[in-house]
Amino acid sequence: MTEFFKGIQKIAFEGTETENEFAFRHYSADEMVMGKRMEDHLRFAVAYWHSFAWPGGDPFGGQTFQRPWFGDTMDHARMKADAAFEMFDILGVPFFCFHDADVRPEGADFAESARNLEEITDYFAAKMETSKTRLLWGTANLFTHRRFMAGAATNPDPDVFAWSAATIKLCMDATHKLGGQNYVLWGGREGYQTLLNTDLGREAEQAARMLHLVVDYKHKIGFEGTILVEPKPQEPSKHQYDYDVATVYGFLKRFGLEDEVKVNIEQGHAILAGHSFEHELALAASLGILGSIDINRNDYQSGWDTDQFPNNVPELMLAFYEILKAGGFSTGGTNFDAKLRRQSLDPEDLILAHVGGMDACARALKAAAAMLKDGKLERLRAERYAGWRGNRAQEMLAGRYGLEEIETHVREAAINPEPVSGRQERLENLVNSYL
Numbered sequence: 001m002t003e004f005f006k007g008i009q010k011i012a013f014e015g016t017e018t019e020n021e022f023a024f025r026h027y028s029a030d031e032m033v034m035g036k037r038m039e040d041h042l043r044f045a046v047a048y049w050h051s052f053a054w055p056g057g058d059p060f061g062g063q064t065f066q067r068p069w070f071g072d073t074m075d076h077a078r079m080k081a082d083a084a085f086e087m088f089d090i091l092g093v094p095f096f097c098f099h100d101a102d103v104r105p106e107g108a109d110f111a112e113s114a115r116n117l118e119e120i121t122d123y124f125a126a127k128m129e130t131s132k133t134r135l136l137w138g139t140a141n142l143f144t145h146r147r148f149m150a151g152a153a154t155n156p157d158p159d160v161f162a163w164s165a166a167t168i169k170l171c172m173d174a175t176h177k178l179g180g181q182n183y184v185l186w187g188g189r190e191g192y193q194t195l196l197n198t199d200l201g202r203e204a205e206q207a208a209r210m211l212h213l214v215v216d217y218k219h220k221i222g223f224e225g226t227i228l229v230e231p232k233p234q235e236p237s238k239h240q241y242d243y244d245v246a247t248v249y250g251f252l253k254r255f256g257l258e259d260e261v262k263v264n265i266e267q268g269h270a271i272l273a274g275h276s277f278e279h280e281l282a283l284a285a286s287l288g289i290l291g292s293i294d295i296n297r298n299d300y301q302s303g304w305d306t307d308q309f310p311n312n313v314p315e316l317m318l319a320f321y322e323i324l325k326a327g328g329f330s331t332g333g334t335n336f337d338a339k340l341r342r343q344s345l346d347p348e349d350l351i352l353a354h355v356g357g358m359d360a361c362a363r364a365l366k367a368a369a370a371m372l373k374d375g376k377l378e379r380l381r382a383e384r385y386a387g388w389r390g391n392r393a394q395e396m397l398a399g400r401y402g403l404e405e406i407e408t409h410v411r412e413a414a415i416n417p418e419p420v421s422g423r424q425e426r427l428e429n430l431v432n433s434y435l
């Protein structure tokens, strides 16, 4: 046991009556929900970057957290891994996620960084022999170092493209070796600060080349996980190319990648794009590209990606409803892309933030499952489109009639549609009845 989490016991399910802060009230890994264990529905993952690498800074001040593993040696990296795997065990989470930069110190050159990553990968592999925690996804940090300030794949300098491609290869190798179930690409600097210096047509070609390289390499090494692109509309770039689900799908279609790549949808990014989370999930599901989720929440007043831990059950319920309706996760899961507030200094804060998030999601999942099982909402939704079941309507949708024939029909049948209620408030009341 590390000193850091000393005295904190493994978190157990105790139900809603418990007064123990260090217990789950709703998350019960083995409880069956719609024929599947809760753990297998939710597939929680801890994000290494927020929980173990983030120092607590903001634009006005630096580090607030003091963690014994902060430092840039391999010893620090191993100490960090010891603490991380201990927390995975305390929480009983089935998965974790990481970037190369979260887990290994940056080397003096590419080769040294590569060696550091390999060493830590082996260290993880050894830990995973006794830990139950698996790798949900790995990814490359192609946004923090100054070399990436003008983009990775979309950089005007081909050497940065090459460096990025080589780094992705290393991260895919590490992910593959650790049995990762997905590989994520979030284009932190793939966008622009000003159009005045940007050729966006060219940059799209570069981004597509990189994604094709990733897909080709995946097949070459026999990686069976899913390649996921994570949309975000802005921050850190003023405009990011992978704006939202619709934009990413258009990009994938344009470059013939729609059967190879899915999306990792983040709650806070959906909000930044001016959507609701459930909108992004429903759209991805309807396009067949729903992969995985990054769960968190934004402060609705600030307009930033504040990455807070999720705690809004009614919102989460609508999200898990879409996920359940789409058949649930296959390789994807629920990654806590969420960080403590910078005043939350204690190890207990880190543990309880995850406990609260897991409980909020579990409660939402149960409510969503009840609503889906009941079927009332889906029946009402289907009823709204009932007219389309008619023969003529189906033929019209199939393209049997041109505008002239439709006009003739409207005249001959003396069509005169009457508006019907959308029943929004009644549906909202119905949703609340499951919470």
Ligand code: XLS
Pocket: 099, 139, 184, 186, 230, 232, 266, 294, 305, 337
């Ligand atoms: C940042 C992103 C990032 C990705 C992984 O806003 O959410 O954390 O999930 O690179």
Ligand code: NI
Pocket: 186, 230, 266, 294, 337
């Ligand atoms: Ni994310």
Ligand code: NI
Pocket: 266, 268, 269, 305, 307, 337
């Ligand atoms: Ni984010």
